[in-house]
Amino acid sequence: MKGIRQLAEHLDISIGTVSRALNGKPDVNDETRRRVLAAAEEFGYVANQSGRSLRQGETKVIGLMIESSMETVENADNFFLGVTSGLQSVFARHKLDLIMLPCPSDEDPHEYLQRMVARRIVDAMIISETHRIDRRIDLLSRAKIPFVALGRSLSASNSAWIDLDFEGVANRAVERLIARGHRRIAITAPSSEVNLGYIFLDGYRRALERHDIPFDPSLVIRVKSSEQGGYQAANELLLLEERPTAVILIYELMAIGLYRRLMESGVMPGRDLAVIGFRDAPRARFLQPSLSCFRMSLYDLGVELGRMLLANMPAYQDFYPGDGRNIIWPLELIVGESDLFDPRTGEKEFEPERLIFDNKTVES
Amino acid sequence: MKGIRQLAEHLDISIGTVSRALNGKPDVNDETRRRVLAAAEEFGYVANQSGRSLRQGETKVIGLMIESSMETVENADNFFLGVTSGLQSVFARHKLDLIMLPCPSDEDPHEYLQRMVARRIVDAMIISETHRIDRRIDLLSRAKIPFVALGRSLSASNSAWIDLDFEGVANRAVERLIARGHRRIAITAPSSEVNLGYIFLDGYRRALERHDIPFDPSLVIRVKSSEQGGYQAANELLLLEERPTAVILIYELMAIGLYRRLMESGVMPGRDLAVIGFRDAPRARFLQPSLSCFRMSLYDLGVELGRMLLANMPAYQDFYPGDGRNIIWPLELIVGESDLFDPRTGEKEFEPERLIFDNKTVES
DNA sequence: ACGCACTCCGTAAACGTTTACGAATGTTGG
DNA sequence: CCAACATTCGTAAACGTTTACGGAGTGCGT
Structure with missing residues (x-):
């Protein structure tokens, strides 16, 4: 199945109607819509994203930029995959897809982002590992790309961010x-x-x-x-x-x-x-x-990130009216045994040991 | 800067010439090309990917599909971020970009892949965590999307894969x-x-x-x-x-x-x-x-994965003629102390201890 | 002066969608 | 029976590129 044109020919319907049927637009007969959906399912037709986004100026894709330097690889300890789940859970409700954009370690993150933004492959961005002054934030602001920074920055005085406390x-x-x-x-x-x-x-x-x-x-x-x-x-x-x-x-x-x-x-x-x-x-x-x-819960952090991002996208902000511009994300203290002694006496105080292998999966 | 049209107007040149100049096509005067490149640089113009890929039927994007289930998140231990570096090092030579496609944990991987493929957001795919019989492989084969499976599969008898030994x-x-x-x-x-x-x-x-x-x-x-x-x-x-x-x-x-x-x-x-x-x-x-x-070296694995993928893409296979259809990836034994005793006598054999904190970063 | 080759550039079509607009048909109220 | 309206659909333009094609200009040999 090449495209909507072939699908329309096969159904002996105009491509306009097919498009409307697939996208849930009103002006189409129930029976016609049923036939179109059935045929699309049968042939596994899905609209070509390039054509679609060219026409309507949006891609329905959200980008999460991560730095894939070896340092990050060794140390992030799956931080990003964790928040990804939370992000997707909220994006899925709006038929938005999340892609991860790993900046090559030998490329300047600013240039990489610029390239990605200019190509218009995403509608909005989440950037991470923000620096104290981060040109990426100016770039996104000027390009009018909705975004949320994971990590506050002086450059982001006027934009949305969420950061650990x-x-x-x-x-x-x-x-x-x-x-x-x-x-x-x-x-x-x-x-x-x-x-x-x-x-x-x-x-x-x-x-x-x-x-x-x-x-x-x-x-x-x-x-x-x-x-x-x-x-x-x-x-x-x-x-x-x-x-x-x-x-x-x-x-x-x-x-x-x-x-x-x-x-x-x-x-x-x-x-x-x-x-x-x-x-x-x-x-x-x-x-x-x-x-x-x-x-902290990476999943919950992802959810909040997603909500905040959508709150900054004109097409979706009606759904998330209350979600403000930035959040300090709280962390909960877990008491272990590594700080339970009195430095003057050396005596050890009793506190319950942290459970590691309980039945519920420990959140990461 | 909206598009190539505005850039062309500003230069008082036709858009066709601008496009040729930017893409390194022959029929353009050196001086003109210089002006175009300078103006593009000045305004930060980069071709809109939707328009471009719509026209030429390719996106210059490679997808790496990963499952982001919590199990994977907890356990993959940055496996994918590791191979990503290697992949990018070879893709960069051909101006290809890598994006990671994390399949939501509550979505069927097959359907997710189908959606991504049909949208034509990528030119080729790398899939991972292949099952013994994996419908994704049939899907990609039928759709004629070049791909490499990370992990062999019975379904992949006829396609490219690379797997740990x-x-x-x-x-x-x-x-x-x-x-x-x-x-x-x-x-x-x-x-x-x-x-x-x-x-x-x-x-x-x-x-x-x-x-x-x-x-x-x-x-x-x-x-x-x-x-x-x-x-x-x-x-x-x-x-x-x-x-x-x-x-x-x-x-x-x-x-x-x-x-x-x-x-x-x-x-x-x-x-x-x-x-x-x-x-x-x-x-x-x-x-x-x-x-x-x-x-094993995740980086090297990524490099080999990338080479094999390009070897299966018509536009690039000239560059990688020798690279075959599949590879069994060797692993090197690191001797530790966990198996150095004789089960009959209990005696411990001497072997050099493994160094952990040497100066060179240990590859993951 | 003419033909020819060569260099450079403009024109317009094409890619696959979505959508504004209007046409065709059926329905209703008077 | 006609006007007015609702429903459903087809037509065509538009999105931003790339590229095949051809035209204009120049230089050269005859």
């Missing part, structure tokens, strides 16, 4: 550690210009200030977002002259490398050093002692 | 264990109809036969492809009346759950039970004792 996480981690008697608390932060680093540190500083603990720059450890980053962070930690009693991690995978390096040096996490991790990544679930960290 | 892995694992004195060797296999299960078991059976060890169906443990699957596999293993001295795993993540369950029961991997894992997944790199398993 990094400040809250740092804040609560510090509060929790201080409440346990810690005073010298190290924190890790990204070495690159991604915006989340600034926010993370802000939460950390503010929480310290609230308790009149002076901010000590030497306790900020710049790391790469990987297991190796965690390993090196532990290294730097061990080299500090006055060793901190606690450390707060960023990036889900850091904990693994950090644990390993600590163990190698005979420093036991949860006894000699309190550790609070970031996201509850699948790869980190096995750690012993179990890691205190934060958890 | 499951048979070889099972084979070498058994050989290695037998050489160490094991006679009672359990193996895990998928509970679903994916084709790799059959092949994996074939390799296992043949290796046993070669050494006159009878095949014992009770030693085949059906598992889900997850950590939980590994946990349950260990459970079943422990319940066997005459406990095997070794077990061969499938799926990269199984080892984690298996280790955990064994430890809980005081059965030490590498001392009380030899374990040989499958792929050298990032999440399994930390295991203690380190896991003997197999390794």
Whole structure:
């Protein structure tokens, strides 16, 4: 079956009517519509997307841009596939399809996005890993492509974004550690210009200030977002002259490398050093002692992302009137055994152990 | 900048010439071409993909279909993002773009693919997780869409595929264990109809036969492809009346759950039970004792996949003449400590420990 | 001066849809 | 029986490109 023309010939109907029948337009007899749908089903006819989108100026496709650098590959730990499910669940209701656009690691993300946008292969975009100032946001704004940024950015002052509550996480981690008697608390932060680093540190500083603990720059450890980053962070930690009693991690995978390096040096996490991790990544679930960290539902995040995006698309915003311009996505603290001791006495407090292999699938 | 028409008006040239200039066609003056390219650059003009592909019947886009079910999300461990890099490196040479098509978990993969194919949004496809008989293959064949299956299938007798060397892995694992004195060797296999299960078991059976060890169906443990699957596999293993001295795993993540369950029961991997894992997944790199398993380069696999696909596309096959119809992708054995004991004496043989945190990034 | 080849460019058709418009037919109310 | 309207459908234009074709201009040899 080549196209709508052949289908129309076979039915001995004009192509206009066939098109109307297939697209649920009103001006068509019930019986005719039935015949058309039956024939389309029989021949497996589906409208050619190029022709369709050329005519109506929209593609019914949403793009999710991800960076496929090896660093991301190693470390994202299926973050994007997780949100994808949530996204699709809301897009499906509007017959929108989601495609993932992996930016090649050797290409400039800005140019890649520009190319994709100019080709008009998508109606709207979701971009991730936003930088502090991110030209992609200006690009999309100027091109009038509806979009949502996963990760806030200074460039996005006027556009939609949704971001994890990094400040809250740092804040609560510090509060929790201080409440346990810690005073010298190290924190890790990204070495690159991604915006989340600034926010993370802000939460950390503010929480310290609230308790009149002076901010000590030497306790900020710049790391790469990987297991190796965690390993090196532990290294730097061990080299500090006055060793901190606690450390707060960023990036889900850091904990693994950090644990390993600590163990190698005979420093036991949860006894000699309190550790609070970031996201509850699948790869980190096995750690012993179990890691205190934060958890979120990737699926729900995807749903919210999808809703927010549609709220910014003229054709769909009637369906999502309330959905605002940006969201700080909360994370829930999961108590493990990695921060249960008192730094002054060394005594271990009892708290329920985190269950790993319960029957319900643990959300990632 | 709306389209080529406005660009042509601005330059006071006909749109035909503009198009020829942009696409590197011969019949155009050097000076004119320079002006056109400069103007296009200035206004950020890129040809609308719908119009272009409508005219020339191709989209310059390759689709990689992946299943985004939660099971995959949890367990694939960035497998696809890994091969993506390799794919793009070869596609980039031909100005082809790769998009990932995540099939919603609640939609039938066959219908999803049919929809995508009929919409003609891609020129060619890579499909993964092929089943023993997979209707998607017939669909693509009939639609005359060039494709490569990642994973062999009975349905793909006549088409291109590339698959991991499951048979070889099972084979070498058994050989290695037998050489160490094991006679009672359990193996895990998928509970679903994916084709790799059959092949994996074939390799296992043949290796046993070669050494006159009878095949014992009770030693085949059906598992889900997850950590939980590994946990349950260990459970079943422990319940066997005459406990095997070794077990061969499938799926990269199984080892984690298996280790955990064994430890809980005081059965030490590498001392009380030899374990040989499958792929050298990032999440399994930390295991203690380190896991003997197999390794491959996802990047190289992606490259080979890309080459094979292009070899099946009329427009590109001149560039890849030699690339055949299918490949069995080899995996390299990485010796760990999980299978270094003699089941009769319990003595541990010395072999070099696997390095995890070397400087070069370990390929996943 | 003529024919010829060559270079460069404009014209218009085609790709597969959707949709505004109007025509044809049937229906209703008076 | 006619006007007015409703229902259903066909016609043709439009979307933004690419490309086959042919025409205009130039240079060259005879």
